[in-house]
Amino acid sequence: MTESRIHHASFSVERGYRSPRERVWAAFTDAASRRRWLVESDGWTVHAYDPPREVKPGAVETSRFSPPGADIEITNDTTYLDVEPAARLIFAYAMTMGGAPLSSSLSTVEFFDEGAGTRLVLTEQGAYHDGNVAGREEGTRELFEALAKELAEA
Structure with a gap:
């Protein structure tokens, strides 16, 4: 049996958007929008994407x-x-890479009014098989930038 070390960690990422909260929420929960900024961003190849009919x-x-x-x-x-529409999402997710466990995480995404725009705050607690917590945090920041492009704010 191969022994792997699990690294437990948490991090938070915040970003402001000029778009109102309802628009940012829609980009986060609409399947077509989510696919564009979350799954297909920056040249990734999508083999399958099965979103829920309703978040x-x-x-x-x-x-x-x-x-x-x-x-x-x-x-x-x-x-x-x-799910608290236009206010909060809490979700659990597990990732694999090449069939091997990569991570298991609990994420909370909060949507706050910030002037006429929105402040998005994501807090993640995870068990990371690869120990690359900094990479996950950086990846989340990159996804928030992809969301800005989706909202035509980049």
């Missing part, structure tokens, strides 16, 4: 994708746990 507690989202230029598949299986 609600118990809804499940699955995706399989590969990074640009890489011949390895990553999976993401997400279950929504708590």
Whole structure:
């Protein structure tokens, strides 16, 4: 049996957007929009994407994708746990890479009014098999920038 060390960590990422909270919420929960900024961003190859019909507690989202230029598949299986429209999402997700466990996480995304725009705050607590917590945080920051492009704010 191969022994792997699990690294537990948490981090928070914040970003402001000029768009109103309802628009940022829609980009976060609409399947077509979410696919563009979350799954297809920056040249990733999408092998499968199965979003929920509605983002609600118990809804499940699955995706399989590969990074640009890489011949390895990553999976993401997400279950929504708590949904407060235009205010909060809490979801759990597990990722694999090449069939091996990569991480299991609990994420809370909060949407706050900030003037005429929105402040988005994501807090993640996770168990990371690869120990690359800094990489996950940086990836989240990159996704928030992809969301800005989706909102035409970049």
